[in-house]
Amino acid sequence: MPDLVIRPAVQDDLGVLWDVLAMAAYEPDAEAAKAVPPVAKYLVGWQRPGDFGFIAEQNGEIIGAAWARRFSAEELRVPYGDEETPKVSIGVKPNARGQGVGEKLMCALIGEAVRRGLGLNLSVRSENPARRLYERLGFRDIPGSAVTNRAGGMSIGMALRERAGPLARRGAPAVCPLVISRLSQCRKS
Numbered sequence: 642m643p644d645l646v647i648r649p650a651v652q653d654d655l656g657v658l659w660d661v662l663a664m665a666a667y668e669p670d671a672e673a674a675k676a677v678p679p680v681a682k683y684l685v686g687w688q689r690p691g692d693f694g695f696i697a698e699q700n701g702e703i704i705g706a707a708w709a710r711r712f713s714a715e716e717l718r719v720p721y722g723d724e725e726t727p728k729v730s731i732g733v734k735p736n737a738r739g740q741g742v743g744e745k746l747m748c749a750l751i752g753e754a755v756r757r758g759l760g761l762n763l764s765v766r767s768e769n770p771a772r773r774l775y776e777r778l779g780f781r782d783i784p785g786s787a788v789t790n791r792a793g794g795m796s797i798g799m800a801l802r803e804r805a806g807p808l809a810r811r812g813a814p815a816v817c818p819l820v821i822s823r824l825s826q827c828r829k830s
């Protein structure tokens with residue numbers, strides 16, 4: 642996609658992050674997302690210590706975002722995950738989907754997690770085609786993680802299969818060039 646810029650998300654991006662969260666959580670708009678506590682918890686208080694994310698912009702227009710947040714055991718409320726491993730939220734505007742924006746956002750997020758020495762988890766509806774994207778990037782289903790979601794279907798937990806070093810050595814860079822550049826930045830600093 643021409644003129645695509647991926648940049649870190651900052652405090653002032655909160656408004657657009659609510660729009661993206663609504664997309665990711667199948668809510669009609671930001672106000673609806675704010676009104677559902679299990680959805681809103683992914684953004685309330687942004688940017689908490691430990692929150693990190695990325696924004697996709699094309700010609701100055703924000704077309705997608707991905708971010709990661711850690712939760713306390715009480716906040717997690719699913720049969721997987723831990724307080725150390727952030728959970729991912731991601732969404733791309735409908736007219737920009739299927740052109741690699743989501744993959745670039747995820748690569749940036751993985752790169753930052755790698756830099757911080759963290760894993761990543763996410764929750765995805767079982768019928769969501771995004772599962773293929775996550776699998777390509779190294780996420781795997783977490784056994785025993787399936788739960789009934791708010792819509793009455795099933796959601797599954799996925800975890801980045803390995804952390805920094807092994808992930809980088811085992812072919813993820815072929816999919817994720819940003820991971821390589823992030824890692825080389827780490828090595829330089």
Ligand SMILES: CC(C)(COP(=O)(O)OP(=O)(O)OC[C@H]1O[C@@H](n2cnc3c(N)ncnc32)[C@H](O)[C@@H]1OP(=O)(O)O)[C@@H](O)C(=O)NCCC(=O)NCCS
Nearest residue numbers: 664665732733738739740741742743744765770771773774
């Ligand atoms: C999931 C999402 C962020 C992916 O972003 P994207 O820019 O479309 O992704 P890319 O172009 O980099 O990769 C395409 C992959 O995304 C997935 N995908 C999910 N929904 C898609 C859609 N509507 N159109 C195209 N691809 C979609 C597929 O896995 C696809 O890979 P495949 O062609 O091998 O099946 C985006 O489609 C989206 O915002 N979907 C709605 C919100 C959502 O489901 N968020 C995730 C909740 S866990």
